[in-house]
Amino acid sequence: MGRRVTLGIGDNREHCFYIPVSFQMMRQYIDCGFEMEELVVKRQRYCSAFGLGTYLCVQFDFLCFTHEFIATFRKVKKEGHDRLLLNDDAPCDSHVKLTYVRRAIPQSPIARKSVVMGTVWVFKPTREHTFADLCVSRMVERFGRDDANWEEVRLEFMSKENGITVVTEEETLSEYEKLRLKRIQENNQTLLALGLISELSEDSDDVSHHQHMISKSPLPYPAPTALRLVPHISNAIISSRDIPLYRTTIIQIAREAAAMLPVSGMFIVGTMDVRGEDDKLWPLGMLVLEDINREVGEGLLKLREMVTAVPEGYQKDRRKVLTREEAMGEGCLMDEEKVGKVKHLPIVHAIYLIFVKQ
Incomplete structure (x- = not known):
């Protein structure tokens, strides 16, 4: 008892649909008497098959595994x-x-599948636009459909306080540079509002699209509702005691989506893992996927994509040139001298499950 095992697991596809091999393997270990202690997302880039993957993802409309x-x-x-x-x-x-x-759903000036995107998306939250807001914006931009509506379903646990907004630190800029950047942003917002450009990418700031998106009124009948989306809830808000109610509510929303969406309509649900008061890790992405597959069925809602969303600042930038002092200052969170101070790794990522109505 008490011994540990660490696995590196990737996922797969079959007929362009997402096969969550990682979650299936995790379930096997949990059922065999193991308890999950940590779940880390490793971003992988510059693989030998990346060129072929980018070609196939544009041809067949899916995301590259990253x-x-x-x-x-x-x-x-x-x-x-x-x-x-x-x-x-x-x-x-x-x-x-x-x-x-x-x-x-805002009109897209380009074919949505024409932009090569991976399964890891990085976001830049601000005071006005939270991590969840920006996730919603890019999900609608990538998986939406022109001439259709989308529906957002937000969950609020009434006994809890509102979530914490992540604030990014801004570099000190000259007044001229601030004015220049402000004009560029205003021009981009105008072009986005006119539908002349798209900022769809893994590293866009999403703010302009989000502001444009939330200002749209729904299209009248017969425009369909082609997408239903549930943003993730920060693990600073939800506790382990709320998880059964949360999972039951997601099942209810998924059933409604299966009934209301047209064929090929999208149901997207965001999840964020929770660390309980007893230090138990709840991998909500895996659990919610299992709940929907069991209660709704893959015959109605089938997993099309799985996206890992993360705020900016939690990845290593290989393009950044470090000085010797900066390189010496970098270290692993689990270095020997830090192990006693850090009991568990912080949970910063959210997992978005994208289902398609069959």
Whole structure:
């Protein structure tokens, strides 16, 4: 007991649909008496098959694999081992409020699939635009459909405080440079509003598109609702006691989506792993996917893509040239002298599951 195993696991595709091999493998270990301690997303780039992958993803409309998971498990006693299955009778201190908002999907000046994108998306949150807001913006821009509506479903746990907004530090710029950048942003916003340009990419700031997107009124009938989206909830808001209610609510929303969406319509749900008060890790991406497959069925909602979203600042930039002092100052979070200070790695990523109506 207590011994550990670490796995590096990637995913696969079959007929352009996403096969979550990583989640399936994690479930096998959990069912065999292991408890997940850490789940790390490793971004992979510059692979030998990247050229072929970019060609195929544009031809067949899917994202290039640019990540894999590194999962650490600890062997525990099978007696009383929690397999993380959904328990409707679990106590909960909260009730959830659902807010539905329907808007028109902004017209895209380019074919959405023509932009080569991977499965890891980086975002730059600000005071006005949270991490979840920017995730929503790019999801709608990439997976939306012209001449259709999209519906956002937000969950709010009423006994909890609102989430913490991530603030990015700005570099000190001259007044001339600030004015120049402001004019560029205003010009881009005008061009985006006119539908003349698109900022769709893995590293766009998404702010202009988000502002344009939330200002749109829904299109009248017979325009369909082609996309329903549930943003992720920060793990600073949701507790482990809220997880059964959260999972049950997501199942309800997924059932509604399966009934209302047209064929080939998209249902997107964002998740963020939670570390409980007892230090137990709840891999909500894996659990929500299992819940939807079990309660709704792959015959209705089939997994098309899985995107890992992360705020800027948690990846190593290979293009950045470091001085000797900067390089010496960098270190691993789990270095020997830091192990006693850091009990667990911080959870900063969100996983978005993109389903298509069959």
